Amino acid sequence: MSRILRRRCRTIVSTPLLAAALIASAVAPGALAAPPADSSAGAGTASSSSATGTLADGAAWRAEVPASWNGKLVLFAHGFRPGPANPAWDAGFAPTASELLRRGYAVASSSYASTGWALETAARDQLDTLAAFKKRFGHPERVIAAGRSMGGLVTSMMAEIPDSGIDGAVSTCGLVGGGVSLNNYQLDAAYAAAQLLLPGQDVRLTGFTGPEQSADTVARLKNALQQAAESTQGRARVALVAALLNTPAKLAGVDTGNPEELAAAQAKLVLDTLPTVIERRFSIVNAAGGDSGWTAGVNYARMLQSSAQRRHVKRMYAAAHLDLSADLATLTSNAGIEPSADGLDWMLRTSSPTGKLQVPLLATHTTVDLLAPVEFQEEYAETVRQAGANSLFRQAFVDHTGHCNFTVAENVASIEAVDQRLESGNWGSVATTATLQRSADSLGLDGAAFIDFRPDEFINDRDWTPTS
Structure with a gap:
């Protein structure tokens, strides 16, 4: 009789091995190229310090630290890039990065080792970038990982790695249903x-x-x-x-x-x-x-x-x-x-979240998204709930149409909500629609449209049962 194997799309059978490999690479000095200071790197503020470098697998990384650094680092993960261009700094996130720098946060990011669906190395590249940042600027008091689209999936999976070095996470318009x-x-x-x-x-x-x-x-x-x-x-x-x-x-x-x-x-x-x-x-x-x-x-x-x-x-x-x-x-x-x-x-090994969060994570999404359906958030909430990590998880939605169509104010308010969650030790009301909207409005930037919303069922989730 043939043996029937059931494979759940949200299950990674080798999570401990993946976590161990990522953590080891993140702390291994040999994984880093010496990062020279670079004041001409571009999108930082006039008073920020820049550093760039190349990781062992060829990924480029970059960091910006303001003169009045508050000791906190936002580690940003970019989304899908068709190539061939693959810069360390993401143009779409640059306006948010500039505002974060103005508010005292440092910002760092990597290109990943490859373009396209880069999940094989993306989480490791992000953690190696964190190690490079520490070597150049010292240990931050707090690290908040943030990512958008494919990078939102990368960030969510980083939040599942024990002792990764990140303290909290924001997954924005993430492909959190998994690959x-x-x-x-x-x-x-x-x-x-x-x-x-x-x-x-x-x-x-x-x-x-x-x-x-x-x-x-x-x-x-x-x-x-x-x-x-x-x-x-x-x-x-x-x-x-x-x-x-x-x-x-x-x-x-x-x-x-x-x-x-x-x-x-x-x-x-x-x-x-x-x-x-x-x-x-x-x-x-x-x-x-x-x-x-x-x-x-x-x-x-x-x-x-x-x-x-x-x-x-x-x-x-x-x-x-x-x-x-x-x-x-x-x-x-x-x-x-x-x-x-x-x-x-x-895909199950590299690109499917288990929901076993190790740190607080706020997932945000627009209500109308053609490339990452908002129904992914229903699926991801179920995954986190089944993993028993609901206390670490919150979701928020903005009333916009378009993939990753977030304002700078919405991005900053979400990151600062996680910062407050880490400061107080509990969510309280920091991630509610009303609080996020007030926080975003208070920034006086480009507006916000947080909304109470419940996504519909993601209907395409399924198991694969081999026929032999």
Whole structure:
């Protein structure tokens, strides 16, 4: 009888080994290149001290320390970069870094050793940067890790490493559902689009190792989505694709009570989003040594039933006189894509949070995010809760549209909330919507829109059960 293995997307079976390796590399002097002072590095304040260097694996790092340093360090982790440029300092975070420096915080960051899906080394590179900072400037009194997008995932996983040297963390617009869930939700939507809009055609969806391999898929799906948006039946099927992609259903300026208006808006978002994520898929496949996504064994009727958008999809199908049950049955019966064993193992080892937080972490997210669905936060909260780390965890949301579309005030307020949590030893009210909004407003910067919000279910989480 074959042995059945169950692999949970949120489980890392080798966490102790990973933690030990990361901690060892972070404190090993041989991992560092001597960091010279560099007053011409760029985005610091006029009175700040700069240092740059190169880690043993080739990652560049940079640090800025203000003249009136308060002894606290923000260790920033950047998001996905397609390359080839890979600077240590992140342009998107630079305005927040400047404000933090003005307020007395030091800021440090690394490039990671590679572009693309850099999870193999990213956490280690961040901790090696911390060790380099200590060697150059001395030990900070407090270290708050912060990261955005892919860097939000990196930061969340750093927060799980015992004795890493960080004291607290802020994960912003993070891919905290993990790499496997990221691949699967994108694959579910691409698979549904191919099956329903290009029936009977052989459309490649996985295993891309370069952009040229996905170009045909992207072109065919773009054309199919554009054509579908022109008909009632097409928009109904795109509504199902949108639900599987976790495309937002509450959009500014869109009457959610008008199914056709909502479907048209979602169709445009799917057209803007799905080709982009397919084009980037090769980076993750190459990093993992295989594609970790799968459709085999997935029940798409059950998946839609868990979606907050199921009623909208049903209305669209009814108006189009289409059989939703038949389409869902087609998706389920034809679902045969299996993951690469090596790719899945790598992704579980490097890119899947366990929720076993060792330090306080505040996770923040915009309410409408096309590249990192806010539903990831529902999944991550469940992961942390199951790990028994809820007391260390808080979430906050801002009423903005767009991936990582945060103001400087919102970023600084979130970091200072974690700073206050570390100072007092308990969360109290520092991470509530009202307190974060007051804190951000008091900065007199570029405004804030913290909002009470509860994300819907992330429907694409699943187990992989090998067939043999």
